[in-house]
Amino acid sequence: MTEFYQKEFQKFQQGVQEAWLKPIQEKAFASFENMGFPTTQQEAWKYTSVKAIAEQNFILPNAGSASAASQNHDQAQALLENSFALVFINGIFQPQLSRCNDLPAGVTILPLSQAMIQDEKAVQQAFVKSSENKDAQEKAFVAWNQAFAQEGAWIHLKKNALLDRPLELIYFSLSNGHAQVAHPRNFIVLESGAKLQVIESYRGMAGENAYLNNSVTDFHVGENAQLKHYRVQEEAANAFHIASLNIVQERHSQVESHNIALGAAMARLELEARLQASGADCSLHGLYFTRDQQHIDNQTSIDHAVPHCTSREFYKGILDDASQAVFNGRILVRPDAQKTVSELSNRNLLLSKKAVINTKPLLEIFADDVKCAHGATTGRLDESQVFYLRSRGIDPQWARNLLTYAFAAESLESIELTVLQEKLKQVLLERLNLKESALLGESLAQ
Amino acid sequence: MALLEIKNLHTAVKGKEILKGLNLKVNAGEVHAIMGPNGSGKSTLTQGIAGREGYEITQGEVLFEGKNLLELEAEERARAGIFLGFQYPIEIPGVGNTYFLKTALNAIRKEQGLSEVDAMEFLQLIKEKMKLLEMDEKFLKRNVNEGFSGGEKKRNEILQMLVLEPKLCLLDETDSGLDIDSLKIVASGVNSLRNSDRAMVLVTHYQRLLDYIEPDFVHVLKDGQIIHSGDKELAYHLEEKGYGWVLEGKAS
Numbered sequence: 001m002t003e004f005y006q007k008e009f010q011k012f013q014q015g016v017q018e019a020w021l022k023p024i025q026e027k028a029f030a031s032f033e034n035m036g037f038p039t040t041q042q043e044a045w046k047y048t049s050v051k052a053i054a055e056q057n058f059i060l061p062n063a064g065s066a067s068a069a070s071q072n073h074d075q076a077q078a079l080l081e082n083s084f085a086l087v088f089i090n091g092i093f094q095p096q097l098s099r100c101n102d103l104p105a106g107v108t109i110l111p112l113s114q115a116m117i118q119d120e121k122a123v124q125q126a127f128v129k130s131s132e133n134k135d136a137q138e139k140a141f142v143a144w145n146q147a148f149a150q151e152g153a154w155i156h157l158k159k160n161a162l163l164d165r166p167l168e169l170i171y172f173s174l175s176n177g178h179a180q181v182a183h184p185r186n187f188i189v190l191e192s193g194a195k196l197q198v199i200e201s202y203r204g205m206a207g208e209n210a211y212l213n214n215s216v217t218d219f220h221v222g223e224n225a226q227l228k229h230y231r232v233q234e235e236a237a238n239a240f241h242i243a244s245l246n247i248v249q250e251r252h253s254q255v256e257s258h259n260i261a262l263g264a265a266m267a268r269l270e271l272e273a274r275l276q277a278s279g280a281d282c283s284l285h286g287l288y289f290t291r292d293q294q295h296i297d298n299q300t301s302i303d304h305a306v307p308h309c310t311s312r313e314f315y316k317g318i319l320d321d322a323s324q325a326v327f328n329g330r331i332l333v334r335p336d337a338q339k340t341v342s343e344l345s346n347r348n349l350l351l352s353k354k355a356v357i358n359t360k361p362l363l364e365i366f367a368d369d370v371k372c373a374h375g376a377t378t379g380r381l382d383e384s385q386v387f388y389l390r391s392r393g394i395d396p397q398w399a400r401n402l403l404t405y406a407f408a409a410e411s412l413e414s415i416e417l418t419v420l421q422e423k424l425k426q427v428l429l430e431r432l433n434l435k436e437s438a439l440l441g442e443s444l445a446q
Numbered sequence: 447m448a449l450l451e452i453k454n455l456h457t458a459v460k461g462k463e464i465l466k467g468l469n470l471k472v473n474a475g476e477v478h479a480i481m482g483p484n485g486s487g488k489s490t491l492t493q494g495i496a497g498r499e500g501y502e503i504t505q506g507e508v509l510f511e512g513k514n515l516l517e518l519e520a521e522e523r524a525r526a527g528i529f530l531g532f533q534y535p536i537e538i539p540g541v542g543n544t545y546f547l548k549t550a551l552n553a554i555r556k557e558q559g560l561s562e563v564d565a566m567e568f569l570q571l572i573k574e575k576m577k578l579l580e581m582d583e584k585f586l587k588r589n590v591n592e593g594f595s596g597g598e599k600k601r602n603e604i605l606q607m608l609v610l611e612p613k614l615c616l617l618d619e620t621d622s623g624l625d626i627d628s629l630k631i632v633a634s635g636v637n638s639l640r641n642s643d644r645a646m647v648l649v650t651h652y653q654r655l656l657d658y659i660e661p662d663f664v665h666v667l668k669d670g671q672i673i674h675s676g677d678k679e680l681a682y683h684l685e686e687k688g689y690g691w692v693l694e695g696k697a698s
Contacts, residue, residue: 391520398549406539
């Protein structure tokens with residue numbers, strides 16, 4: 001891999017304007033080169049092979065490919081009618097599709113490329129900080145992202161700032177001609193008392209060649225700040241998606257993060273929430289639904305570093321055909337983190353005998369006065385439920401799809417953003433061939 | 447032609463023979479009660495007729511309207527007009543009661559060559575039936591049987607039966623878990639369906655149910671066979687004297 005990416009990196013660096021960024025990216029590229037792509041020999045990658053990524057040469061997208069892609073902008077458009085939106089096609093910012101005018105006071109929403117000009121000092125600090133982070137030194141994909149990062153979302157909410165409508169970050173991809181890689185880099189900061197609802201969505205159209213999205217997103221959630229985060233991964237069927245998501249929480253901050261993973265041939269998310277000041281509360285909800293030969297890997301970690309924090313994590317998975325999923329959920333309670341209350345559950349539904357789930361919920365508790373629970377289940381559809389439906393004349397396949405939908409929909413119920421909840425339910429209904437969807441959406445939810 | 451005819455039926459569950467040569471003939475318009483001690487095979491009979499998997503027919507035949515019922519899948523039997531009221535109705539979280547029942551009704555109507563009912567028509571129909579069973583309309587918005595009390599579940603079974611209007615109603619211990627008021631309501635629901643085209647088979651432990659739903663025939667099922675049949679008076683004798691009385695051959 002090295003020679004190809006060395007050349008790519010040299011070419012890339014020639015276009016980098018910011019003198020301060022070059023050494024940071026050089027250092028990151030050196031780390032990436034040193035580490036190379038992870039292999040299944042490494043514990044963290046035991047069940048997920050990135051061989052298919054390592055064997056290809058992914059080029060960086062050029063503006064031309066994005067403008068060609070923007071012809072397909074229907075799919076690149078915002079999901080919600082009245083949201084703020086930053087839209088990227090093949091990693092390249094699309095001002096004509098984006099909406100970030102008339103922002104409330106104290107709110108900055110910029111594409112990273114723009115922020116490097118308007119807000120250079122702050123962006124520089126963010127990059128310096130991130131290069132000091134162990135992730136950039138220990139995780140090959142994060143280092144790779146850091147080496148090539150040039151675009152993404154730069155979001156800053158000042159003290160008590162409130163974004164009254166949801167913000168959508170839309171990454172639409174399509175490959176034309178070459179295998180392409182984009183390295184979205186998102187920095188999102190909520191100062192104390194700020195409130196934000198953000199939808200991070202990844203969509204794509206399958207082309208002849210696979211594309212790869214290698215994204216890194218950092219959240220800093222200040223004292224008493226509230227973040228609702230919705231991550232929707234609907235990449236093209238032959239795409240690769242690797243992502244790192246870091247959430248740092250201050251005193252009495254509240255974070256609710258939903259992670260819906262439906263697309264890509266191979267996808268992996270590493271999510272880490274660090275509760276570093278007392279009173280922080282974190283909820284992680286996840287749903288993955290794999291089919292065909294898909295492979296979806298979710299690595300989550302909630303780090304309780306201080307006393308009196310609460311967290312809960314509910315991940316559900318549905319696996320069909322010969323697909324595979326990995327769930328690794330870790331809750332770390334450090335010695336100081338007394339009075340921690342935390343629970344973790346992972347429930348999986350296997351629809352096929354060939355589907356494989358590797359699940360490992362893990363509590364690591366080093367404090368003695370805590371309340372923690374964890375569990376994982378893996379099962380098939382309840383045949384007595386199937387029979388009950390059939391005994392009323394309902395088609396068996398429909399019965400199975402309906403029960404599968406019910407299993408999945410439960411985890412979407414907690415999405416407060418109703419429009420998004422309904423859209424996601426529609427996606428599931430379509431995937432499960434449950435027609436009459438309008439009616440279903442109505443009466444099934446009741 | 448009988449609506450349902452069971453000839454020398456042998457059924458095994460997990461390799462163990464439960465029904466051992468059962469014969470039963472049910473004509474349209476008739477109500478049959480099947481009584482018998484625990485483990486005699488009552489539920490095996492009803493679940494088997496409804497087409498539950500795992501009930502292996504080793505011998506004999508079951509004819510419904512003269513056709514071989516055993517060739518049909520569970521959903522095909524339901525569409526042909528067979529309804530099983532479950533002893534333990536299944537809870538289905540995440541699936542709305544209204545949606546479920548409307549889907550079922552339309553599956554059956556499709557089989558009959560009828561057009562689908564739309565949401566408005568259906569709502570009207572179901573509300574009318576719920577009134578008959580004195581069910582609160584809040585059940586429309588609940589998930590199928592989820593969190594229902596035992597009595598509510600049984601009423602929900604009868605509600606489904608009223609909506610689907612089957613030809614053959616198999617009611618498996620519909621009376622168990624019902625207080626006397628609920629029993630009366632459920633019975634009046636069942637009675638409202640009685641007509642000359644429809645037949646009912648009630649499986650019960652107690653004569654009490656038969657005070658409200660009067661059977662034409664009462665059968666005693668023991669060890670996988672019907673060992674005695676009679677009219678409704680038989681139920682009183684059983685209540686009074688127990689099954690031992692039949693076994694000892696004193697019934698004749």
